[in-house]
Amino acid sequence: MKDIMTAPFVEEMKKTAANMYRLGWDERNGGNISYMLDENEVAQYLDTSRVLRTIPTGFDASALTGRIFIVTGTGKYFKNVKDDPETNLGIIRIAKDGTTAELLWGYKDGGKFTSELPAHLMSHIARLKADPLNRVVMHSHPTNTLAMNYVVELDEKKFTHALWEMCTECIVVFPDGVGVLPWMLCGTNEIGEATAEKMLQYRLVIWALHGIYGAGRTMDEAFGLIETVEKAAQIYMLTAHLPRLNTIKDEDMKTLAEAFGVEYRKDFLDL
Numbered sequence: 518m519k520d521i522m523t524a525p526f527v528e529e530m531k532k533t534a535a536n537m538y539r540l541g542w543d544e545r546n547g548g549n550i551s552y553m554l555d556e557n558e559v560a561q562y563l564d565t566s567r568v569l570r571t572i573p574t575g576f577d578a579s580a581l582t583g584r585i586f587i588v589t590g591t592g593k594y595f596k597n598v599k600d601d602p603e604t605n606l607g608i609i610r611i612a613k614d615g616t617t618a619e620l621l622w623g624y625k626d627g628g629k630f631t632s633e634l635p636a637h638l639m640s641h642i643a644r645l646k647a648d649p650l651n652r653v654v655m656h657s658h659p660t661n662t663l664a665m666n667y668v669v670e671l672d673e674k675k676f677t678h679a680l681w682e683m684c685t686e687c688i689v690v691f692p693d694g695v696g697v698l699p700w701m702l703c704g705t706n707e708i709g710e711a712t713a714e715k716m717l718q719y720r721l722v723i724w725a726l727h728g729i730y731g732a733g734r735t736m737d738e739a740f741g742l743i744e745t746v747e748k749a750a751q752i753y754m755l756t757a758h759l760p761r762l763n764t765i766k767d768e769d770m771k772t773l774a775e776a777f778g779v780e781y782r783k784d785f786l787d788l
């Protein structure tokens with residue numbers, strides 16, 4: 518059996534959490550990541566027949582029965598993941614009943630997965646329908662994205678358009694745009710269901726006045742999506758109070774999307 522501390526998926530979680538903390542996106546216990554793992558890969562590091570304890574999920578995740586995830590812990594700080602992954606992360610498998618998570622590793626101090634597990638697992642179910650290769654869901658509180666929530670109408674078309682205008686490559690990176698949910702109570706099945714509904718159509722979902730969700734086939738894809746939105750939001754916030762003399766025109770965005778051959782939301786232009 519190989520040492521789990523050397524597993525590439527643990528390494529990726531450590532690096533990503535550290536990066537998100539360094540960028541100021543995940544203060545205190547803000548943010549959470551879930552990453553669906555390959556069972557055969559996990560079996561190189563863990564005896565997958567050995568369940569340390571079971572934890573109720575609080576909802577029906579039976580669409581994911583048998584699937585294994587590495588997930589950040591509730592109340593845990595992203596800044597601490599790198600130095601103590603076994604306390605701040607856990608590896609869970611969704612049991613046959615769909616409402617129990619079997620802990621295979623981690624949450625060493627008796628802890629459990631993020632309070633946002635419903636939004637994560639429901640989003641995994643939705644993204645797998647849209648893209649069977651999806652593996653990662655992450656949530657974060659990026660500063661400028663959040664700031665923009667206070668000054669731009671919380672409307673998918675308007676919000677996406679405002680972002681697309683801020684960097685030439687935005688429409689190429691997220692041609693599917695950004696879904697927007699109104700302010701809702703976090704940590705509930707309701708916000709999980711609403712997020713998953715959006716995730717059928719979007720890889721990025723704003724939780725109004727709270728943060729953002731990103732999904733992707735790899736950690737780089739999910740992270741890169743949020744990173745690009747945050748960059749655009751930063752430029753928006755740096756220029757919002759200044760007279761705007763120039764902008765990327767809708768025509769330019771069409772030219773870009775066509776040149777790069779991406780399927781973009783045509784009804785999000787010419788608003």
Ligand code: 2HA
Binds near residue numbers: 549656703
């Ligand atoms: O877990 O970000 O939305 C901390 C959060 C909750």
Ligand code: ZN
Binds near residue numbers: 547548658727
């Ligand atoms: Zn949050």
